[in-house]
Amino acid sequence: MSRSGEDEVRHMLDGPHPQVPADLAQRAAERGARLLHRRRLARRLMLLLAFAAVVAFTVWAVTAQPWQVPPAETTPPLDGW
Template sequence: MSGAERREAEVRRMLDLPHPAVPADLVLRAAERGGRLLRRRRLARALLWTLLAAAVIAFAVWASVAHPWAIPPRETTPPPEIW
Protein backbone atom coordinates (compact mmCIF):
# COMPACT_ATOMS: atom_id res chain seq x y z
CA MET A 1 0.00 0.00 0.00
CA SER A 2 1.51 3.34 -1.04
CA GLY A 3 1.51 6.49 1.07
CA ALA A 4 -1.32 8.09 -0.93
CA GLU A 5 -3.52 4.99 -0.61
CA ARG A 6 -2.83 4.81 3.12
CA ARG A 7 -3.82 8.47 3.59
CA GLU A 8 -6.94 7.96 1.50
CA ALA A 9 -7.91 4.92 3.58
CA GLU A 10 -7.36 6.92 6.78
CA VAL A 11 -9.58 9.74 5.51
CA ARG A 12 -12.29 7.28 4.51
CA ARG A 13 -12.18 5.71 7.99
CA MET A 14 -12.48 9.14 9.59
CA LEU A 15 -15.46 10.02 7.37
CA ASP A 16 -17.22 6.75 8.24
CA LEU A 17 -17.21 7.59 11.96
CA PRO A 18 -20.19 9.46 13.44
CA HIS A 19 -19.76 13.21 13.20
CA PRO A 20 -19.23 15.14 16.43
CA ALA A 21 -22.04 17.31 17.76
CA VAL A 22 -21.83 21.00 16.84
CA PRO A 23 -22.50 23.54 19.60
CA ALA A 24 -25.85 25.31 19.20
CA ASP A 25 -24.34 28.79 19.49
CA LEU A 26 -21.54 28.16 17.01
CA VAL A 27 -23.14 30.33 14.32
CA LEU A 28 -23.67 33.22 16.74
CA ARG A 29 -20.09 33.04 18.02
CA ALA A 30 -18.71 32.90 14.47
CA ALA A 31 -20.85 35.88 13.43
CA GLU A 32 -19.71 37.92 16.46
CA ARG A 33 -16.08 37.11 15.79
CA GLY A 34 -16.45 37.98 12.12
CA GLY A 35 -18.07 41.28 13.06
CA ARG A 36 -15.21 42.10 15.42
CA LEU A 37 -12.63 41.29 12.76
CA LEU A 38 -14.49 43.38 10.20
CA ARG A 39 -14.67 46.38 12.58
CA ARG A 40 -10.95 46.08 13.39
CA ARG A 41 -10.05 45.96 9.70
CA ARG A 42 -12.23 48.99 8.96
CA LEU A 43 -10.64 50.91 11.84
CA ALA A 44 -7.13 49.95 10.73
CA ARG A 45 -7.90 50.95 7.14
CA ALA A 46 -9.34 54.30 8.30
CA LEU A 47 -6.28 54.96 10.48
CA LEU A 48 -3.91 54.16 7.63
CA TRP A 49 -5.78 56.45 5.21
CA THR A 50 -5.74 59.22 7.83
CA LEU A 51 -2.01 58.74 8.36
CA LEU A 52 -1.41 58.82 4.60
CA ALA A 53 -3.45 62.01 4.23
CA ALA A 54 -1.54 63.64 7.11
CA ALA A 55 1.78 62.66 5.53
CA VAL A 56 0.76 64.12 2.16
CA ILE A 57 -0.36 67.36 3.80
CA ALA A 58 2.84 67.57 5.86
CA PHE A 59 4.94 67.02 2.74
CA ALA A 60 2.99 69.68 0.82
CA VAL A 61 3.44 72.21 3.62
CA TRP A 62 7.17 71.43 3.90
CA ALA A 63 7.66 71.68 0.15
CA SER A 64 5.82 75.00 -0.03
CA VAL A 65 8.02 76.44 2.73
CA ALA A 66 11.40 74.90 1.89
CA HIS A 67 11.25 75.06 -1.93
CA PRO A 68 13.45 71.97 -2.38
CA TRP A 69 13.25 72.30 -6.17
CA ALA A 70 14.92 75.74 -6.20
CA ILE A 71 18.62 75.99 -6.95
CA PRO A 72 20.48 77.29 -3.92
CA PRO A 73 22.15 80.68 -4.37
CA ARG A 74 25.70 80.52 -5.59
CA GLU A 75 28.18 81.49 -2.92
CA THR A 76 31.08 83.64 -3.90
CA THR A 77 34.57 82.80 -2.91
CA PRO A 78 36.02 84.79 -0.07
CA PRO A 79 38.44 87.55 -0.98
CA PRO A 80 42.06 86.45 -1.07
CA GLU A 81 44.05 87.14 2.05
CA ILE A 82 47.11 89.26 1.72
CA TRP A 83 50.15 88.04 3.55
Protein backbone atom coordinates in the same frame (compact mmCIF):
# COMPACT_ATOMS: atom_id res chain seq x y z
CA MET B 1 -4.79 6.54 -3.23
CA SER B 2 -4.57 2.85 -2.47
CA ARG B 3 -7.62 0.72 -1.78
CA SER B 4 -6.71 0.33 1.90
CA GLY B 5 -6.41 4.12 2.22
CA GLU B 6 -9.89 4.58 0.78
CA ASP B 7 -11.30 2.00 3.17
CA GLU B 8 -9.67 3.79 6.09
CA VAL B 9 -11.13 7.13 5.03
CA ARG B 10 -14.59 5.61 4.59
CA HIS B 11 -14.35 4.06 8.05
CA MET B 12 -13.37 7.42 9.60
CA LEU B 13 -16.24 9.22 7.83
CA ASP B 14 -18.82 6.60 8.83
CA GLY B 15 -17.90 6.89 12.51
CA PRO B 16 -19.58 9.10 15.09
CA HIS B 17 -19.44 12.80 14.40
CA PRO B 18 -18.54 15.26 17.18
CA GLN B 19 -21.29 17.44 18.60
CA VAL B 20 -21.31 21.02 17.33
CA PRO B 21 -22.08 23.75 19.88
CA ALA B 22 -25.53 25.26 19.40
CA ASP B 23 -24.23 28.84 19.34
CA LEU B 24 -21.35 28.16 16.95
CA ALA B 25 -22.87 30.13 14.05
CA GLN B 26 -23.67 33.10 16.29
CA ARG B 27 -20.14 33.16 17.74
CA ALA B 28 -18.62 32.89 14.26
CA ALA B 29 -20.78 35.77 13.01
CA GLU B 30 -19.81 37.94 15.99
CA ARG B 31 -16.14 37.17 15.51
CA GLY B 32 -16.40 37.96 11.81
CA ALA B 33 -18.10 41.26 12.59
CA ARG B 34 -15.32 42.16 15.06
CA LEU B 35 -12.63 41.30 12.51
CA LEU B 36 -14.39 43.33 9.84
CA HIS B 37 -14.69 46.30 12.21
CA ARG B 38 -10.98 46.11 13.08
CA ARG B 39 -10.00 45.94 9.41
CA ARG B 40 -12.16 48.93 8.57
CA LEU B 41 -10.69 50.89 11.48
CA ALA B 42 -7.15 49.97 10.46
CA ARG B 43 -7.84 50.96 6.84
CA ARG B 44 -9.27 54.31 7.93
CA LEU B 45 -6.29 54.99 10.20
CA MET B 46 -3.86 54.16 7.40
CA LEU B 47 -5.70 56.48 5.00
CA LEU B 48 -5.67 59.23 7.62
CA LEU B 49 -1.94 58.71 8.17
CA ALA B 50 -1.27 58.81 4.43
CA PHE B 51 -3.32 62.00 4.08
CA ALA B 52 -1.44 63.62 6.97
CA ALA B 53 1.88 62.65 5.36
CA VAL B 54 0.84 64.22 2.04
CA VAL B 55 -0.26 67.42 3.79
CA ALA B 56 2.98 67.59 5.80
CA PHE B 57 5.08 67.05 2.67
CA THR B 58 3.13 69.72 0.79
CA VAL B 59 3.56 72.26 3.60
CA TRP B 60 7.29 71.50 3.79
CA ALA B 61 7.72 71.79 0.01
CA VAL B 62 5.89 75.12 -0.12
CA THR B 63 7.90 76.64 2.74
CA ALA B 64 11.35 75.19 1.93
CA GLN B 65 11.03 75.35 -1.88
CA PRO B 66 13.68 72.66 -2.47
CA TRP B 67 13.52 73.12 -6.24
CA GLN B 68 15.17 76.55 -6.09
CA VAL B 69 18.94 76.99 -6.04
CA PRO B 70 20.05 78.44 -2.68
CA PRO B 71 21.63 81.92 -2.82
CA ALA B 72 25.40 82.09 -2.76
CA GLU B 73 26.87 82.64 0.70
CA THR B 74 30.02 84.42 -0.49
CA THR B 75 30.90 86.60 -3.44
CA PRO B 76 33.53 85.48 -5.90
CA PRO B 77 36.98 87.04 -5.51
CA LEU B 78 37.58 90.20 -7.50
CA ASP B 79 40.98 90.00 -9.21
CA GLY B 80 42.47 92.73 -11.37
CA TRP B 81 40.97 95.81 -9.78
